[in-house]
Amino acid sequence: MNYNIAVIPGDGTGPEVTAEAVKALEALAKNHDLDFQFTYYDLGGDRYLRTGELVSQGIIEELKQSDSILLGAIGHPEVKPGILEQGILLRLRFALDLYINLRPVVLLPGAYTPLKDKGPGDIDFVVIRENSEGAYVGSGGFFKKGTPDEVAVQESVNTRKGVERCVRYAFDYCMQRNRKLHLTLCAKTNVLTYESDLWFRTFQEVSREYPSVSTDYQHVDALCMWMIKNPERYDVIVTNNMFGDIITDIGAIIQGGLGIAAGGNIHPGGPAMFEPIGGSAPKYTGQGKINPMAAIYAAQMMLEYIGEKDVADYLLMAITKVVKDDLESLEAGRMGFTTSEVGDLVVKRLAKG
Ligand code: IPM
Ligand code: MN
Numbered sequence: 001m002n003y004n005i006a007v008i009p010g011d012g013t014g015p016e017v018t019a020e021a022v023k024a025l026e027a028l029a030k031n032h033d034l035d036f037q038f039t040y041y042d043l044g045g046d047r048y049l050r051t052g053e054l055v056s057q058g059i060i061e062e063l064k065q066s067d068s069i070l071l072g073a074i075g076h077p078e079v080k081p082g083i084l085e086q087g088i089l090l091r092l093r094f095a096l097d098l099y100i101n102l103r104p105v106v107l108l109p110g111a112y113t114p115l116k117d118k119g120p121g122d123i124d125f126v127v128i129r130e131n132s133e134g135a136y137v138g139s140g141g142f143f144k145k146g147t148p149d150e151v152a153v154q155e156s157v158n159t160r161k162g163v164e165r166c167v168r169y170a171f172d173y174c175m176q177r178n179r180k181l182h183l184t185l186c187a188k189t190n191v192l193t194y195e196s197d198l199w200f201r202t203f204q205e206v207s208r209e210y211p212s213v214s215t216d217y218q219h220v221d222a223l224c225m226w227m228i229k230n231p232e233r234y235d236v237i238v239t240n241n242m243f244g245d246i247i248t249d250i251g252a253i254i255q256g257g258l259g260i261a262a263g264g265n266i267h268p269g270g271p272a273m274f275e276p277i278g279g280s281a282p283k284y285t286g287q288g289k290i291n292p293m294a295a296i297y298a299a300q301m302m303l304e305y306i307g308e309k310d311v312a313d314y315l316l317m318a319i320t321k322v323v324k325d326d327l328e329s330l331e332a333g334r335m336g337f338t339t340s341e342v343g344d345l346v347v348k349r350l351a352k353g
Helices: 014-030 045-051 057-065 083-095 160-176 195-207 220-229 241-254 292-306 309-326 337-350
Strands: 002-010 037-040 068-073 099-108 124-132 140-143 151-154 181-188 213-221 236-239 262-264 271-275
Touching: 002 057, 002 160, 014 037, 014 068, 014 181, 014 292, 014 309, 014 337, 045 083, 057 083, 068 083, 068 292, 099 160, 099 241, 124 160, 124 241, 151 220, 160 181, 160 195, 160 236, 181 220, 181 241, 195 213, 213 220, 220 241, 236 241, 271 292, 292 309, 292 337, 309 337
Parallel strands: 002 037, 002 068, 068 271, 124 236, 181 213, 181 236
Antiparallel strands: 099 124, 099 262, 140 151, 262 271
16 A cells, blocks of 8 residues: 655654654565655744744645644744644644544553553553644633733633534544443533533433443543542543643653653544654754654554554554563653664564564
8 A cells, every 4th residue: 555644843853753753664664565655844943933934725735635644743942832833733733624632541561650550451541632622723812911901811612513523533432442432521511511511411412322332421620630540440531622632641641751652633534643742852852862652653543543453553562562671761861772773673673573
């Protein structure tokens, strides 16, 4: 099979880690019946500072034609917070209508979790975060800005259609994952009496179509506690954009940190965008200290998404072995290897089988 992969290395350490993900994909292509055509897009803070450009409509159209997108990281210390995030990352999410943010929280053997007495079997769940609405739409504004009477309003926009497609995806995902067949809705019905009410009702209605999936509901604050105390109770969690953002950072740290945590921005049936969730880590740029495993994991998720399940499983095997047997730690600067050496270790495992 032949795949067109758009690569957006981005800022900071994004290019270093993306290179290792591409390296792993190229190694796989050699030994399997795969052909990847990589097209690179120079998007990010450096380009913005140089040209004032974020993402053009032309690039959006090209990305829509790709089979999937690999993203490194977006974020630049010299650009005011919000500009690149809104202008590139969120723009891509919205323009491609990538309404699912899929974030597996899996503790691999050998990875360090700060949770006492918890091991790999205990931390194995997936967060499905709504990725196209909520507080992220940028609706709201200032009134009397800069005066003592200033008012700031930031609205959370939730549509029945948007909530329903996300909830439905979560039920389908839970069925297909076929582990505990248990889906948890995370919201805040005791305070967000409009938005969480819409989520709750939609969840209940859709759940009737999935009698084999057991369900429960948790307020987001309580869920933050339980994720730490009893992560083993979760199978799949579905939640809105903002809560999903927050709880997946907890997820990342209990699965071994930003060196391993990856996610996918998905519009089922269309090109999806996969990324390590660690950010651009500008202070480490060019030092070879960042763990590329999260980027390689993102490539693994991409393979699964484009339908190359066997190849994806094979890559997961290599990732798992390197994490368990080779790396001293998943943390930046503590791996016992440089960024590109970690990529080489994965390639070596792929060759050995
Ligand atoms: C993430 C990030 C983004 C988000 C930021 C960079 C806009 O934190 O992907 O989780 O909030 O979605
Ligand atoms: Mn985040």
